Amino acid sequence: MVTAPLIAALVGSGTAAVYLLAAIPAALVAAGMSANDRRDPHKGSVYAWVRHRLPRTGWLAGFCLASTGVIATSGMAHVAADLLIPSAPAALKACLAAALTGVAALIDLYELRLMAALQYLAIIAGVGATIVCAGLVAGGGVRLAPMAGSPLDWFHAVLLAVFAYWGFDAIFALTEVTSAGAPQRVTALTVVGLIGFFAVGGTAYSAVDPTPVTGHLVVRIAVVSSAIMSLGSTLVPTARGIEAMADAGQIPSWAGLLRRTSWATAVVTTASVAWAGLLLISEGLFTDTVDALSVLVGLYFTASSLIAALRARSQRERWAQVAAVALMVVITTAVAIQMLDPAYGATAVGGVGGVGLIVVGLSALGVAGALRYGGPESGARGGAR
Numbered sequence: 001m002v003t004a005p006l007i008a009a010l011v012g013s014g015t016a017a018v019y020l021l022a023a024i025p026a027a028l029v030a031a032g033m034s035a036n037d038r039r040d041p042h043k044g045s046v047y048a049w050v051r052h053r054l055p056r057t058g059w060l061a062g063f064c065l066a067s068t069g070v071i072a073t074s075g076m077a078h079v080a081a082d083l084l085i086p087s088a089p090a091a092l093k094a095c096l097a098a099a100l101t102g103v104a105a106l107i108d109l110y111e112l113r114l115m116a117a118l119q120y121l122a123i124i125a126g127v128g129a130t131i132v133c134a135g136l137v138a139g140g141g142v143r144l145a146p147m148a149g150s151p152l153d154w155f156h157a158v159l160l161a162v163f164a165y166w167g168f169d170a171i172f173a174l175t176e177v178t179s180a181g182a183p184q185r186v187t188a189l190t191v192v193g194l195i196g197f198f199a200v201g202g203t204a205y206s207a208v209d210p211t212p213v214t215g216h217l218v219v220r221i222a223v224v225s226s227a228i229m230s231l232g233s234t235l236v237p238t239a240r241g242i243e244a245m246a247d248a249g250q251i252p253s254w255a256g257l258l259r260r261t262s263w264a265t266a267v268v269t270t271a272s273v274a275w276a277g278l279l280l281i282s283e284g285l286f287t288d289t290v291d292a293l294s295v296l297v298g299l300y301f302t303a304s305s306l307i308a309a310l311r312a313r314s315q316r317e318r319w320a321q322v323a324a325v326a327l328m329v330v331i332t333t334a335v336a337i338q339m340l341d342p343a344y345g346a347t348a349v350g351g352v353g354g355v356g357l358i359v360v361g362l363s364a365l366g367v368a369g370a371l372r373y374g375g376p377e378s379g380a381r382g383g384a385r
Contacts (some may be wrong), residue, residue: 004198004205010157012148015202022161023195025331028324029301030168030191031317032308034184037172039311045173045241046300050307051248051374059095059374061303062245064296066268068166069238073231073272075290077101078279080227083220090279095182098273104231105269108239109262115232122222122229123193129222130197133204133213142207159335163294166229173237235272239264250373284346285354291345292358298332299363 008015036049047062077097084094088328107115136142149157168190171183213219239261245251246258257263278286302325309321338344340356347354 005210007016007157008145008206008210009158010153011206013203013206014147014149014154014157015206016199018154018157018161019198019202020195021349022158022165023198025162025324025327026165026168026194028193028320029305029328030187032305032321032324033169033172033322034187035308035312035317036304038184039181041172043173043240043244044245045229045237046239046304048171048244050303051250053307053310054303054374056370056374057303057306059245059370060366061300062241063369064300064303065241066245067362067366068293068296068300069234069241070268070271071275071289071293073101073234073238073268074276074286075293076227076230076234077272078276078286080224080231083224083227090283094276094279095164097276097279101231101235101269101272101276104228105235105265108232108235109265119229122225125218125222125225126193126197127279129216129219130200132216132218133201136207136216137200137204142204142210142212144203145206145208152273154335156338159294159331159338161198162331165191166196166293166297166314167233167244168194170233170237173240176375184294235265235268238268242268252373258307262290272286276313282347288347288354289358291340292362293357295332295336295339295359296362298328298335302328302332 004015006020012020033046033049036046036240040049040052042048045062046065047058049058050061051058056339074097077100080100081088081093081096081275085096088096104115107118137144168187171186171190201213204210207213242251242258242264243261246256246264251258258267275289276286278289305321305324305328309318309325312318312321336359339359340353342348342353344353345355349357
């Protein structure tokens with residue numbers, strides 16, 4: 001619900017409607033990913049789905065997934081630490097964030113069933129928070145702000161809301177260790193659950209005074225547990241995606257150890273902890289890197305829907321994924337342009353928004369890597385063996 005206050009400021013009580021509109025491209029992308037995973041379940045990675053048909057695009061998508069995972073993990077660890085010890089100095093929060101990330105990594109490696117059990121607890125907390133929000137709205141505990149905003153405000157709000165659905169694809173990373181069809185069912189249930197949660201929670205957050213919502217113990221527990229549990233569910237697909245790239249030999253030869261789950265997880269964990277160290281340098285720079293994730297997510301969502309359209313088995317499926325590609329291109333491009341505005345985010349350099357510069361830098365790095373390692377011949381020529 002990080003985006004809810006921002007959306008409420010733009011459209012007032014139209015927040016729930018915005019989340020429902022944003023669910024359309026999210027649902028289309030989820031359907032494409034489910035189809036891709038059925039056809040090519042190797043580590044449930046967008047890289048694996050795309051690379052056979054579009055090698056360099058697949059590498060770029062894998063890079064975007066890996067970058068998103070590293071930065072998102074550090075961001076969620078910071079959110080959890082900030083909620084657990086809100087008045088502590090930045091250094092202590094960074095240490096707690098690092099500790100939470102390390103514990104999540106160990107659980108992922110050695111006690112995946114424990115992580116699954118903890119995820120269920122987070123779901124229960126989320127359901128509890130949804131019930132609380134619904135009760136506050138229905139019982140008059142909060143007074144909703146009037147619906148507001150210009151068409152441009154609504155467009156901006158939908159852009160913010162689309163990426164709130166990110167994360168439903170994590171289950172695909174475990175396709176090979178789950179029963180047939182389970183990832184597709186879980187993904188569908190997750191998207192439906194998120195739609196309900198955002199619709200109810202978004203309405204509650206659009207109150208004139210949202211303090212009864214944000215300050216409620218059940219809601220705070222749900223937010224903290226969600227942030228902590230998301231650490232584990234983000235580390236898994238990130239590490240598996242890197243493993244897939246290493247298996248194909250499309251990484252530098254010195255990084256061949258990343259074919260092992262333990263090494264891939266260790267590298268992702270270390271990178272996430274190091275990224276959180278930006279908090280000690282500049283909290284604004286750190287939050288800007290987290291804001292930049294929207295474009296990276298948009299890029300690999302687009303790549304996934306593109307390959308789903310190319311491999312579709314029916315005209316209906318093909319046109320649905322063409323629509324998903326078109327929507328994600330428009331949304332991602334619009335968000336990227338907004339990020340170049342110096343007023344967007346906390347930093348700016350030379351009259352250009354810091355978030356936009358981070359997006360340009362990461363995208364350029366991904367394109368360079370795709371050109372160097374993503375060719376169809378690179379795996380046989382000089383990658384990890």
